[in-house]
Amino acid sequence: MDEGSKIPEIPVTIDDAVVSLASLGAPLVVYFYPKDDTAGCTTEAKDFSALSDAFAAAGVTVIGVSKDTAASHAKFTAKHGLAVRLASDVEGAACEAFGVWVEKAMYGRKYMGIERATFLFDADGTLAKAWRKVHVAGHAEAVLAAAKAL
Template identity: 80%
Template structure:
């Protein structure tokens, strides 16, 4: 996905107050931060979600919505959110359509084994729904702050 691209027309599942709902990413509003992470309740993913949650008020003040996406189920997201008191909105991409549309479903390698998984990546869409900035192969420390700075600069 290149800068200037429109938000992909894909549907994800969100949990709003205990009710699962299928929503299109474009319907979440703009400006919008979409971040992809590999798995609920793993160390890097937990830190990233906590960092975005800690900055939720600052993103709100900047008029920017934030959604984190993984292939975990809505039930897994609910448990993850409750366990860590997360305030960031999480969405499920169980069928992988959003991962494919954003190009984050990639071959990975660990301990000499190759497998398919989600590349940690973040996408910032401006008020017009076009991609303003993308971060690939994200390193978690300081990342949420960098995204917030870019969002404020829109």
């Protein structure tokens, strides 16, 4: 997904309801993460949750997306007291549309997985900024600063 693109009409599942990403309104932050309840993903979700009031005050909706199920998201949210909403993309349509379903390598083994990435859409629903290959430390704060600057 390139800057200037519109929020795609891609279905995701939030709290057992199928919704379109575009229906969530704008401005919108969509962040993709590999897996519920893993170290980096937990830190990232907690960081976005800690800033949820600041994002709301700026009028920005934040949604985290992975291929985990809605049930997995519910457990993850309850376990860590997350304030950020999580969307399930079990079929991978959103991952494909955003170009985050990529070949990865660990210990010499290649496999397909979600690249940690974040996309910020402005009030018109146009992609204003994309972060690829995200490093978690300080990322949520950087996204908030960019969102406030819209």
